[in-house]
Amino acid sequence: MGKMAKRLGKREQKRLEKMTEEAKRRGGVSASLFLESEMNVFEDAGCFFFSGKRRRPDGLLTVFFPDEGHAELTVAEYVPGKGNLKELFCRALRECKRVDVDNVHTVRNPACGFCLDALEGIRFTYSWSEYMLSSEMANLAREAKQPEEGIKIEKEPAPENDGTICYRLLQNDRETAECRILSAGDGTQHYLFGLKTKEEYRRKGMATALLTGIAKEYEKQEGAVLRLQVSSQNTAAYNLYQRLGFSVEEEREYYKTEEIV
Numbered sequence: 001m002g003k004m005a006k007r008l009g010k011r012e013q014k015r016l017e018k019m020t021e022e023a024k025r026r027g028g029v030s031a032s033l034f035l036e037s038e039m040n041v042f043e044d045a046g047c048f049f050f051s052g053k054r055r056r057p058d059g060l061l062t063v064f065f066p067d068e069g070h071a072e073l074t075v076a077e078y079v080p081g082k083g084n085l086k087e088l089f090c091r092a093l094r095e096c097k098r099v100d101v102d103n104v105h106t107v108r109n110p111a112c113g114f115c116l117d118a119l120e121g122i123r124f125t126y127s128w129s130e131y132m133l134s135s136e137m138a139n140l141a142r143e144a145k146q147p148e149e150g151i152k153i154e155k156e157p158a159p160e161n162d163g164t165i166c167y168r169l170l171q172n173d174r175e176t177a178e179c180r181i182l183s184a185g186d187g188t189q190h191y192l193f194g195l196k197t198k199e200e201y202r203r204k205g206m207a208t209a210l211l212t213g214i215a216k217e218y219e220k221q222e223g224a225v226l227r228l229q230v231s232s233q234n235t236a237a238y239n240l241y242q243r244l245g246f247s248v249e250e251e252r253e254y255y256k257t258e259e260i261v
Helices: 010-026 085-098 137-141 206-218 235-243
Strands: 047-053 056-067 070-078 103-108 122-136 151-157 165-171 174-184 189-197 225-231 247-259
Touching: 056 085, 070 085, 085 103, 085 122, 085 247, 103 122, 122 137, 122 235, 137 206, 137 225, 151 206, 165 206, 174 206, 189 206, 206 225, 206 235, 225 235
Parallel strands: 070 103, 189 225
Antiparallel strands: 047 056, 056 070, 103 247, 122 225, 122 247, 151 165, 165 174, 174 189
């Protein structure tokens, strides 16, 4: 690989962090360019490879390790016609193999525009999609029904002090469902995490009651939007959000990625 690819320097990282902040303000999935290298489980995780001249790379590929046996590659920047992506993918795949990670997926945002078929020597096999869904809080609140007797919602700051608020739905003082909400930007952008319903209460409308109950709290906040990510593999959750009127803002496709030797 030589001079064609190297670890991203501090100056380039700062530039990408600025790009990430701008993407966050727009509210897109593209905000997660996987820059959080300190969160990763490997000492050398969070790799950034690029080709090009100094601060103007014509190709940029990030490597993120969400857990010990899995890596995700993301094309964060791409200039068509430069012919560098194959080399970047090969370098990233070899880096993954070096730390004994064989389960590698490429996260492709269709808006990025690069063609997987053009990368000879790299095999991409579609695995699943991930969707960014959104709903205006006011619209979601309209789906709320009169709560059954004994139903109530409690909330408290998360014990990790990570800025999220824990919400719990209780029926006769027994917890039935829970989730977390993170407010960002100007305070009108809200993100849903970890929605769970206890097994014995599933298919009884508990998740719906929790989400619409939360929306009632924010419905008068001008411009309030609730966003979440859901996998195409989680059909029950995806169908729930569709019934509640969430719309798809952005889609990412995950491809099993292997180098053909």
